[in-house]
Amino acid sequence: MTISFDEWRARSPFYDETHEAVAQSVRKFMAAEVLPHIDQWEEDGELPRELHKKAAAAGILGLNYPEEYGGHSEGFNVFHGLTQSEELAAAGAGGLGASLMTHGIGLPPILALGSEEMKRRIAPEVLSGDKIISLAITEPSGGSDVAQLKTRVERVGNKYVVNGQKMFITSGMRADYMTVAVRTGGPGMAGISLMLIETDRPGVGRTRLDKMGWRCSDTATVYFDNVEVPPENLIGPENGGFIGIMRNFNSERLGMAHGCCAMARVALKEAMDWAQTRETFGKRLGAHQSIRIKLADCARQIGATQAWVDLCAHQHMQGKGVPADYAMLKVQATRMLEHVVREAAQVLGGASYITGSKVERIYREVRVNAIGGGSEEIMLDLAGRQMGLG
Amino acid sequence: MKVLVPVKRVVDYNVKVRVKSDQTGVELANIKMSMNPFDEIAVEEAIRLKEKGIATEVVVVSIGVQQCTETLRTALAMGADRGILVQTDVTTESLAVAKVLAKIAAEEAPGLIILGKQAIDDDANQTGQMLAGLLGWAQGTFASKVDPQGDTVNVTREIDGGLETVALKLPAIVTTDLRLNEPRYASLPNIMKAKSKPIANKTPADYGVDMTPRLTTLKVTEPAKRQAGIKVKSVDELVAKLKEMGAVA
Ligand SMILES: Cc1cc2nc3c(=O)[nH]c(=O)nc-3n(C[C@H](O)[C@H](O)[C@H](O)COP(=O)(O)OP(=O)(O)OC[C@H]3O[C@@H](n4cnc5c(N)ncnc54)[C@H](O)[C@@H]3O)c2cc1C
Numbered sequence: 001m002t003i004s005f006d007e008w009r010a011r012s013p014f015y016d017e018t019h020e021a022v023a024q025s026v027r028k029f030m031a032a033e034v035l036p037h038i039d040q041w042e043e044d045g046e047l048p049r050e051l052h053k054k055a056a057a058a059g060i061l062g063l064n065y066p067e068e069y070g071g072h073s074e075g076f077n078v079f080h081g082l083t084q085s086e087e088l089a090a091a092g093a094g095g096l097g098a099s100l101m102t103h104g105i106g107l108p109p110i111l112a113l114g115s116e117e118m119k120r121r122i123a124p125e126v127l128s129g130d131k132i133i134s135l136a137i138t139e140p141s142g143g144s145d146v147a148q149l150k151t152r153v154e155r156v157g158n159k160y161v162v163n164g165q166k167m168f169i170t171s172g173m174r175a176d177y178m179t180v181a182v183r184t185g186g187p188g189m190a191g192i193s194l195m196l197i198e199t200d201r202p203g204v205g206r207t208r209l210d211k212m213g214w215r216c217s218d219t220a221t222v223y224f225d226n227v228e229v230p231p232e233n234l235i236g237p238e239n240g241g242f243i244g245i246m247r248n249f250n251s252e253r254l255g256m257a258h259g260c261c262a263m264a265r266v267a268l269k270e271a272m273d274w275a276q277t278r279e280t281f282g283k284r285l286g287a288h289q290s291i292r293i294k295l296a297d298c299a300r301q302i303g304a305t306q307a308w309v310d311l312c313a314h315q316h317m318q319g320k321g322v323p324a325d326y327a328m329l330k331v332q333a334t335r336m337l338e339h340v341v342r343e344a345a346q347v348l349g350g351a352s353y354i355t356g357s358k359v360e361r362i363y364r365e366v367r368v369n370a371i372g373g374g375s376e377e378i379m380l381d382l383a384g385r386q387m388g389l390g
Numbered sequence: 391m392k393v394l395v396p397v398k399r400v401v402d403y404n405v406k407v408r409v410k411s412d413q414t415g416v417e418l419a420n421i422k423m424s425m426n427p428f429d430e431i432a433v434e435e436a437i438r439l440k441e442k443g444i445a446t447e448v449v450v451v452s453i454g455v456q457q458c459t460e461t462l463r464t465a466l467a468m469g470a471d472r473g474i475l476v477q478t479d480v481t482t483e484s485l486a487v488a489k490v491l492a493k494i495a496a497e498e499a500p501g502l503i504i505l506g507k508q509a510i511d512d513d514a515n516q517t518g519q520m521l522a523g524l525l526g527w528a529q530g531t532f533a534s535k536v537d538p539q540g541d542t543v544n545v546t547r548e549i550d551g552g553l554e555t556v557a558l559k560l561p562a563i564v565t566t567d568l569r570l571n572e573p574r575y576a577s578l579p580n581i582m583k584a585k586s587k588p589i590a591n592k593t594p595a596d597y598g599v600d601m602t603p604r605l606t607t608l609k610v611t612e613p614a615k616r617q618a619g620i621k622v623k624s625v626d627e628l629v630a631k632l633k634e635m636g637a638v639a
Pocket of ligand 1 (some may be wrong): 139
């Protein structure tokens, strides 16, 4: 068997020649604009802003966003988006997709719930790569229990005044805009609103967080200290933010699950290439039965996970998705990735431990997938409740 | 001025080809195919001429199996205006291809035909030259710069001694070398827009060309495996080894 990075796609019923064309373009974009620099960006701890503009020009940032706000959606479906994220994963640095595409979590609440004026003001600038937008939900006191968030907003005259902190915010150091979850009302989920906060407002502070992985993605703690925000920055109705947060999750989890499959394929490919050339005990590493079995077992798990990703994506496209499925799918994907990258690292031996191998990088990025966007425990608990065990 | 660009569908340059077990050719089943890289350079050059206002229309043509439509779509997504598919399942040989292109050139009357200098599958490096011969047009091969000026085109060629610039009277044939330009990637919206650009479906019979191969392949084999190298500790040892092998006297 030859394992080419995208060979599986050519045989999938969900992909056609337009997906292949998208893959080709994004791959060329990666070769020209990303791969020569990714190691440097990992060291710098952030992506250059020009990259966002270049990605916008290539059509990457605007994929599957409405044409009227600067995106392009005609003819494209969810599988084009997955194809694109797969190609972005080829660099083996998950921070690239996370940070270049942060608008994938920051912008949808605005497009779904924001005023027409806000959509026209924010979306085109973000999709053209001129502005960066983050989503800020998690707080130092916790991320799993969103309903307990503490960032407070008081109405003072004709303004809102925001006080609080946000934690682990992706692209947070560079963001021009943040879609922030705040408490405008009483306790629990019924008191939460979403609010657009421009980061150049007086009282907004931020500090950089260094991380185990996703190093080319700038992650920040954000402080709001008496930040004044005009009422028109409210996204959707006051105290109606929780639903906006929740509706984001399905597509985020689907994307993360697919990203795990893509990362796992990158890791498996590195291990396969190594197993084909490395010799131990007088024969190719891959010719040892135990190694052959190990690698085939990885391929099995990737294939099974991908099949569920494709099914969920198809259901998503038809509006038939079930939240518990996306939650469990994400767990399936992160556990699969954890296993595959472990085995890939074993096959590479010492080489997997040396900075510069893709496997080393992916190994460091397992946890952020298993914790961020809803941790494994929270995902399975959610699924269990929906099974009637609440 | 209209620019005509022929594009060939070949095994993707990233694919490691394998010789078929019966030695009649290389394995093509389930292999990834793409546009010949030299042809991508030709398409890019034509589009740049259009962007500079020198070319008015870029027409791409592909001769081969039905799936060559995908190759045409790639060119259309890059920015070409329309395509012509000349469909045939027969192995395409340079002379037959040049004959079809000559007929298309007569119909379309382009000012320039830009081709890749060779296709990475058979490396024949002759279609452009044959086409120039059939049409009786001037040719500038291995171009590293193409600069149309009125009714001539200056073509800078990469030759052994350095760079040579020739002035050709239009209409003319140009074949591209690697350093002519760096082809763009199609933006994602343009991929979808390309779906609605016209592609005319033709056959070699429409042009009265017989595609029957004139060449017979005797045998295709893998290149000999390279022997593992040895490491030497000093120049003296190197010289001794070379003498031993009879590589130096
Ligand atoms: C690199 C990175 C980028 C991120 N980017 C963003 C971003 O852009 N925006 C944003 O808002 N957030 C972001 N996050 C935050 C992420 O979503 C949270 O880390 C995640 O939701 C978990 O929250 P927590 O870290 O506060 O853990 P906690 O909620 O404190 O949980 C700690 C552990 O306890 C487990 N646990 C919690 N409750 C239960 C329970 N009831 N039963 C069993 N186990 C439980 C959890 O699974 C977890 O393993 C990012 C995180 C990382 C690491």
